[in-house]
Amino acid sequence: MTQSQRPGRLGVGIVGAGRVGAVLGSALRSVGHTVVGASGVSEASRDRIEALLPGVPVLEVPEVVRRSQLVLLTVPDDALADLVSGLAALGAWQAGQIVVHTSGRYGTDVLAPAAAGGAIALALHPAMAFTGTSLDLARLEGAAFAVTSAPMVAPIGQALVVELGGEPVVLDESRRGLYHAALAHASNHLVVLLAQAAQALGVAGVEDPGRMLAPLVHASLESALRAADVGDAAQPPSAGDPGAIAALTGPVSRGDVGTVREHLEVLADLAADEDALDVVESYRALSRAATQRALGVGRIDPDQARALLDALNEPAPPEDRS
Known part of the structure; x- marks a missing residue:
């Protein structure tokens, strides 16, 4: 039996062939589903369709939905609600059709207009960064997907995630916002933090900041992830849990006020010369947070924290403007 002959194979439509949609469509195609159409307005989207979904027709959104048993909505968060309600106004949603969005921010409430038309609503968010290339296909293996749905259809969402090679993590509708904020805080702000550190190292005369940062950052990240892996998502560590801050090193964790003051001075000089005020403010904000957490686990005493x-x-x- 070929993959396309396996039971449960679906006709899949991709609405918004951005970095996520084209990759997930390709992954579903690789396990035997048929991608019946994809929408893409930008040249980049059309290029992704050609590269990752060769032979798939580029169609208008209503036609993609009309042809599909499984509709994958991979559009920006702010466009999702209007898209779903607009298609409902056109009578596009079909009874029994599976409608999946990949927004981290939303659960299934945003799909209510589709569900009112008889569609099965699922929210599946892959907790990974996408490049929009074939490299992402391998990275899907073992990636966590937040799955939000009505209990009776949860097995459908979980089965789709498993087919993609991912690991389903059931998440309540009311927790989606907090979940997404946590991921954005970790991923996006880590990128900003490393860019700031690389800028400072460059000004300090380091020719290859990335090479210098890599061993230190990889070690810190691995230690922090081990400390964060508490095994019980229902009871995450508090600021006072030693496991939550075990990976912290550096002057704050030792109470070295003099070192922190010197850091502030040299970063202020950097900001004056290199238009890098954000580096100073980030250092202040994250050092305050580190101080509170180090105090909470007894790494420093109240006098040091103060x-x-x-x-x-x-x-x-x-700033000297002379």
Whole structure:
């Protein structure tokens, strides 16, 4: 029996062939589903369809939905609600049709207009960054997917995730916003933090900041992830849980106020010369958070924490405009 002859194979439509949609469509195709159409307005989207979904027709959104048993909505968060309601106004949704969106922000409430037409609503968010290339297909293996749905259709969502090679993690509708904020805080802000560190190293004369940062950052990340792996998502670690901050090193964890003050001084100089005020403010904000967590687990005492916070809260010296 070929993959396309296996039971439960679906005709899949991709609405929004961006980085996520084209990759997931390709992954579903590889396990025997048929991609019946994809929508893509930009040249980049059409290029992705050609590269990852060769032979799949590029269609208008209503036609993609009309042809599909499984509709994959992979559009920006802010466009999702209007898209779903607009298609409902056209009478596009079909009874028994599976409608999946991949937004981390939303659960299935945003799909209510489709569900009112008899569609099966699923929210499946892959917790990974996409490049929009074939490299992502291998990275799907073992990736966590947040699955939100009505209980009776949850097995459908979980089965789709398993077919994609991922690991389904059931998430309540009311927790989607907090879940997505946590992922964005970790991933997006890590990128900003490393860009700031690389800028400072470059000004310090380091020719290859990435090479210098890599061993340190990889070790810190691995330690932090091990510490964060508490095995019970229902009871995450508190700020006072030693496991939550075990990976913290550096001057804050030692209560070295003098070192922190020197860091603030040199970063202020960097900001004055290199238009890098965001580096100073990030250092202050994250050092305050590190101070509170180090105090909570007893790495520093209240007097050390107070001295650190005093230093971190001191106003920056006025910029010399002469």
